[in-house]
Amino acid sequence: MGRTAMASGERGAVEPPSLTDYMLAVQHPRLCFPDDEALAASTTVVDPLGPVTGSGVFGCVFRLTSEDGALTWAVKCFTSHSDARVGRYRTVCAALAGLDPAKERWLVPMEFAPEGVLVDGRRWPLVKMPWLPAAPLLDWVERRKEAPAALRAVAADFTLVVRRMEELRIAHGDLQHGNILISAPRRVRLIDYDAMYVPALAGSARPERGHRNYQRPEPVPYGPFMDRFPARVIQLGLLGLAADAELWDRLREDDDRLLLGQEDFEAPDGSEALAALADSPDPQVRAITAQLRKDLRSTTYPLPPLAAVVTEPVLARVPGARPRPAPDTRTDRAAGRPAQPQPARAGSTAPAPGSASSSAPGSAPNSAPPREPHARPEPTPAAATAAASGWVPSGGTPRSASGTSRATRDARRPVRRVWKDPVVLLLSAVLTLLVALFGVFLVLVDPAWSPLP
Incomplete structure (x- = not known):
């Protein structure tokens, strides 16, 4: 693919494989992971969007399962180059190897292979971790x-x-x-x-x-x-x-x-x-x-350490605290929803917006009594262990400008909810898959074809 160097830092790699290169390679584990018997015999998990489960600035993550389905791994491949990566990872692995995962509960066992993945005839580094039920x-x-x-x-x-x-x-x-x-x-x-x-x-x-x-x-x-x-x-x-x-x-x-x-x-x-x-x-x-x-x-280092957490604090309204802003009815109408009264903050004696200010709490239909924080339901043990997930690094979604108003944020929220709708997600996945298949078809028909001018 026009790359001019090998993967290890000693050989001065300049251009590692792209996300697309890795996505194509990992679908053939026996060819892609020649030095790892477990990964070579594994199956790559592929969803409608492809085999990648997460990607960020520095790399991408794939999920692979053993032949019997008993073991699952997260494999991270790197899409950016760093001369110091191999040496740093070796140092970190050596330090973590001396720790007991049973005692250090935060630690996830890690394997680093400086030439662990084969793409287009060249070897590149990878990190392998167990896929956690978390x-x-x-x-x-x-x-x-x-x-x-x-x-x-x-x-x-x-x-x-x-x-x-x-x-x-x-x-x-x-x-x-x-x-x-x-x-x-x-x-x-x-x-x-x-x-x-x-x-x-x-x-x-x-x-x-x-x-x-x-x-x-x-x-x-x-x-x-x-x-x-x-x-x-x-x-x-x-x-x-x-x-x-x-x-x-x-x-x-x-x-x-x-x-x-x-x-x-x-x-x-x-x-x-x-x-x-x-x-x-x-x-x-x-x-x-x-x-x-x-x-x-602060201009001094280190910063103060974290304070211990009080798990049963005594909650009390701050004297002179700023009242919560009333809802913007124009924004609510623009977003396609009726204006909703906002409940009073926990510990507040002020009536909720929309209720009569002179009435006592609970005396008007629109007033909301102060909420008791400790009355919120605790999730069941089954709910606490549900929806297992794995190693998905942050991709860094661009955010809005710092001057965004609250009204603008409220208007955007229904759009985010639409994109979380399963039907919309499924249609988006199908469309993405069709576009990808069309691109592969064009490459097979004409290997010289490129979407770039």
């Missing part, structure tokens, strides 16, 4: 955003994981929703070790910045404490939702974040999300929000 963080949170006890339990376990890794002088390097899986019973597992720091890498350059919606605008040094800011962002998001589930729909401008995003870090004083969290009825949420603001202003 849910990606955002999927898990969306199903349990009304279960505060579950959210606080995961926040507490996540905090323990980050603290334990600091004890080992290990940092993940890219803590974000796409690299966090939740397994039963509410245990945090970390995947994608591309940017990991281990003591043997001291003095090395940071291989990547990390997800923009979790990293501080002013980057911190590559070292054992570099996860503290993104970890605080995640801890704050989980605890903020536990205190007020409505923040999930109110603050999220896109599906590429938990609650906070890059624009909140770049302009914290004007951030609606940080202001809402600062008004939280949970005192620990208010304290973490204040610390996050200090982190953004």
